[in-house]
Amino acid sequence: MEFENSPDIESLGLKLGCGVTAINYLDALEILRKIIFKNKKIPALTNKIENIDIRTLDQGHIIPNMSSPNLRGIWYPLGYEDFQ
Numbered sequence: 552m553e554f555e556n557s558p559d560i561e562s563l564g565l566k567l568g569c570g571v572t573a574i575n576y577l578d579a580l581e582i583l584r585k586i587i588f589k590n591k592k593i594p595a596l597t598n599k600i601e602n603i604d605i606r607t608l609d610q611g612h613i614i615p616n617m618s619s620p621n622l623r624g625i626w627y628p629l630g631y632e633d634f635q
Contacts (some may be wrong), residue, residue, distance in 0.1 A: 552579070552597040560594060563587060567613060568598070570627030572620050576601070582624060586631050 553568040554560045569587065576599070577604035583634055608614055619629040625631035 552583070552600075554593075555595040557594060563629070564628045567609070567629070569625060570603075570613075570617060570620060571625055572609075572623050574623070578623075586625055596603055613634055 552571060552595050554565055555558075556566070559608055560566060565587070569583065571579045573582055575629060580593060588594075605614070605617075605620055608617075613627055618632040619628060620626040622632075
């Protein structure tokens, strides 16, 4: 998921977007709201890709800085992967 650029997005490390594994789109938004945005409003999305092939992601930055996309939760950027 990619967000409209803002100082908040940059401070959260989301300038390149966020990778989320979820049950469905609404579940992904709920994970974002709870884990990254701490129950505040989610900034405007500029792009979302469902069922992304991680081989198409930036090999120099995103791939080395992500956790397993096989588990429900945030897998990019690192630091948000302790979701239950």
